[in-house]
Amino acid sequence: MILLLGISWSGFSQKDYKLWLQYNTLTNLDLKAKYLSHIKGITLLGNSETISIAGNELQSALEDMLEKKITVNTKLEVFQSIVIGSKTHLNAEIQKTVESDLNLINDEGFIIKSIVINNKSHIVITGKKEVGVLYGVYSFLRLIQTNKSIEKLNIADSPKTNIRILNHWDNLDRTVERGYAGFSLWNWQKLPDFIEQRYIDYARANASIGINGTVLTNVNANALILTPQYLEKVEALANVFRPYGIKVYLTARFSAPIEIGGLKTADPKDADVANWWKAKAKEIYVRIPDFGGFLVKANSEGQPGPQNYGRNHVDGANMLADAVAPFGGVIMWRAFVYSEHDANDRAKQAHAEFQPCDGKFRENVIVQVKNGAIDFQPREPFHPLFGAMTKTPLMMEFQITQEYLGFSTHLVFLPKLFQEVLESDTYQKGKGSTVTKVIDGSIYKNKITGIAGVANIGNDLNWTGHPFAQANWYGFGRLAWNPYLDSETIADEWLRCTFSNDKKFIAPIKEMLIQSREAVVNYMTPLGLHHIMDTGHHYGPGPWVSNLSRPEWNPVYYHKADKNGIGFDRSKSGTNAVSQYAPEVAVIFDKLETCPEKDLLWFHHVSWDYKLKDGHTLWDGMALKYQQGVNQVAAMQKTWNASEKYVDSERFKEVQMLLNIQYKEAKWWRDACLLYFQQFSGKELPIGVEKPS
Numbered sequence: 001m002i003l004l005l006g007i008s009w010s011g012f013s014q015k016d017y018k019l020w021l022q023y024n025t026l027t028n029l030d031l032k033a034k035y036l037s038h039i040k041g042i043t044l045l046g047n048s049e050t051i052s053i054a055g056n057e058l059q060s061a062l063e064d065m066l067e068k069k070i071t072v073n074t075k076l077e078v079f080q081s082i083v084i085g086s087k088t089h090l091n092a093e094i095q096k097t098v099e100s101d102l103n104l105i106n107d108e109g110f111i112i113k114s115i116v117i118n119n120k121s122h123i124v125i126t127g128k129k130e131v132g133v134l135y136g137v138y139s140f141l142r143l144i145q146t147n148k149s150i151e152k153l154n155i156a157d158s159p160k161t162n163i164r165i166l167n168h169w170d171n172l173d174r175t176v177e178r179g180y181a182g183f184s185l186w187n188w189q190k191l192p193d194f195i196e197q198r199y200i201d202y203a204r205a206n207a208s209i210g211i212n213g214t215v216l217t218n219v220n221a222n223a224l225i226l227t228p229q230y231l232e233k234v235e236a237l238a239n240v241f242r243p244y245g246i247k248v249y250l251t252a253r254f255s256a257p258i259e260i261g262g263l264k265t266a267d268p269k270d271a272d273v274a275n276w277w278k279a280k281a282k283e284i285y286v287r288i289p290d291f292g293g294f295l296v297k298a299n300s301e302g303q304p305g306p307q308n309y310g311r312n313h314v315d316g317a318n319m320l321a322d323a324v325a326p327f328g329g330v331i332m333w334r335a336f337v338y339s340e341h342d343a344n345d346r347a348k349q350a351h352a353e354f355q356p357c358d359g360k361f362r363e364n365v366i367v368q369v370k371n372g373a374i375d376f377q378p379r380e381p382f383h384p385l386f387g388a389m390t391k392t393p394l395m396m397e398f399q400i401t402q403e404y405l406g407f408s409t410h411l412v413f414l415p416k417l418f419q420e421v422l423e424s425d426t427y428q429k430g431k432g433s434t435v436t437k438v439i440d441g442s443i444y445k446n447k448i449t450g451i452a453g454v455a456n457i458g459n460d461l462n463w464t465g466h467p468f469a470q471a472n473w474y475g476f477g478r479l480a481w482n483p484y485l486d487s488e489t490i491a492d493e494w495l496r497c498t499f500s501n502d503k504k505f506i507a508p509i510k511e512m513l514i515q516s517r518e519a520v521v522n523y524m525t526p527l528g529l530h531h532i533m534d535t536g537h538h539y540g541p542g543p544w545v546s547n548l549s550r551p552e553w554n555p556v557y558y559h560k561a562d563k564n565g566i567g568f569d570r571s572k573s574g575t576n577a578v579s580q581y582a583p584e585v586a587v588i589f590d591k592l593e594t595c596p597e598k599d600l601l602w603f604h605h606v607s608w609d610y611k612l613k614d615g616h617t618l619w620d621g622m623a624l625k626y627q628q629g630v631n632q633v634a635a636m637q638k639t640w641n642a643s644e645k646y647v648d649s650e651r652f653k654e655v656q657m658l659l660n661i662q663y664k665e666a667k668w669w670r671d672a673c674l675l676y677f678q679q680f681s682g683k684e685l686p687i688g689v690e691k692p693s
């Protein structure tokens with residue numbers, strides 16, 4: 001039994017805490033011998049904090065995996081050493097071997113290369129900057145963690161986006177909005193003097209996947225974070241994260257000048273307000289010279305913003321942008337807006353408000369757009385703003401925390417969802433204008449690019465509540481680095497680093513991960529249904545009328561089931577939301593016959609007797625999808641149970657119990673939704689669908 005944080009926690013697995021940085025001892029002896037023949041020691045060039053972190057990580061990970069003492073030198077003395085150091089610290093001979101490779105990478109990129117110096121072979125890990133070396137070290141370790149060859153290495157890799165950032169929706173009282181993994185990691189009460197080991201482990205984990213920014217606070221912001229009392233705590237965290245290449249950002253409450261500044265207004269056109277923000281920015285940068293900037297939720301769900309003063313998003317964002325610009329800061333201005341005054345179709349509002357602002361933002365503003373136009377549903381078509389703003393950089397906002405996907409109870413591998421969105425073709429600049437190409441800046445040549453993920457991390461012993469939710473943090477980071485990666489590769493890597501390299505484990509569990517996303521769509525919201533989760537908390541089914549006043553918070557607003565059919569008509573004859581897409585895409589979504597069935601009820605109100613492509617009526621097809629989701633979870637349970645011998649007993653049991661709950665709840669979803677919708681369809685359940693017990 002281990003005592004941690006004053007809680008006695010029998011069954012707590014250290015492995016859970018170590019995430020994908022397990023560095024398990026290699027069991028394949030041949031492979032181990034091969035690795036050892038290339039790794040006789042480490043040569044550390046340079047003496048910065050980042051380089052010593054990289055050196056320590058490399059040494060201890062190699063010692064764990066290879067069960068051998070690995071010595072660290074500061075000169076190239078031993079053969080077969082792993083040489084690590086940034087470009088400027090390499091000696092002339094080594095520099096020559098990587099000179100041309102260095103032209104292939106950007107400032108955060110790295111080179112891993114097998115080289116020969118004086119007839120002696122080495123592996124050099126370098127980059128233009130030291131953070132690149134750190135990323136290179138993690139990438140090299142991943143080769144060993146995943147049992148890949150380290151012969152004749154010649155890797156040049158760079159991140160494809162500039163801002164790869166976690167958004168913590170953490171409040172100052174340590175509650176976490178939509179957080180299901182305990183309380184906030186940030187112990188504000190003990191900061192700045194008490195630095196928890198967790199902060200360092202958090203930074204390590206993020207650096208290992210290339211995350212380079214963190215917004216510490218909730219977008220539903222509290223102005224107090226900007227007071228000196230809190231800023232000294234933020235500074236302490238920034239100091240911990242800096243050597244790991246991670247910048248700190250904060251959320252800016254738009255009304256802060258009133259709340260903590262004593263001004264009468266927060267009008268962005270008021271000179272005193274603008275000056276207050278300028279002074280505030282300066283105060284922050286004095287403490288934190290590499291402070292990243294602000295993330296802002298304005299005029300959305302009751303948050304204050306420029307519209308309170310008759311101004312618009314551009315006025316608000318530019319005023320803040322001017323305050324941070326002298327210090328190199330950015331403003332990430334969220335496009336998640338909708339108002340009860342225009343409840344005709346919430347899906348249209350962000351595009352309607354933001355598209356006309358294109359080209360009007362300052363250069364250091366990036367508009368942060370959720371992946372879909374409603375809100376982090378199990379499936380949404382891509383947000384119509386992607387590709388629609390040609391002169392404004394847009395960054396992606398994914399939600400890693402599973403607000404609408406069964407919290408941290410359900411196993412859902414999100415990289416599959418992320419990949420689907422990223423690969424969607426916006427057609428905004430012709431065929432092939434994928435969302436990825438919009439956010440990596442390749443289509444419109446944007447100066448700033450980025451991907452944000454709403455974190456699923458809390459102070460739970462396993463960080464994310466569900467051991468498999470760690471894969472979503474990992475996968476987010478990997479995709480932020482390279483949005484072209486496919487989710488199978490990510491699943492494969494994560495499983496090998498986190499559990500085992502045994503093929504008999506990897507093959508079925510990888511399949512389970514890949515299937516898990518479609519399973520949740522099937523048992524929650526098949527065929528384009530959306531936002532039918534129970535009101536407020538969003539856990540479990542709740543397609544029925546809620547008691548909330550705002551129409552667009554009511555699930556019936558989204559499914560519109562009646563005796564004629566079900567679904568939200570966003571076609572030309574409906575709300576015409578389809579027109580916000582490029583014409584090539586709009587025409588496909590607009591027509592019932594061409595609209596992909598996975599998005600059918602998102603765009604159309606469809607009769608219960610409508611014939612789906614497989615010949616089933618809509619009602620039967622929908623019922624069968626709900627049943628299929630349940631069956632898929634049953635299959636996941638079976639797969640997991642068969643993997644017992646490959647997994648430590650703590651994690652095995654945790655996941656087993658969670659899958660049991662998921663199975664129960666998949667049936668709950670099926671029964672609740674089908675019984676509810678049956679009142680409208682008036683039809684029997686088809687053969688193959690279990691009757692509710």
Ligand code: GCW
Pocket residue numbers: 169177178219220297301336375376403
């Ligand atoms: O998904 C919704 C959530 C809110 C959240 C909001 C947002 C931070 O239900 O809890 O508030 O989105 O993204 O701003």
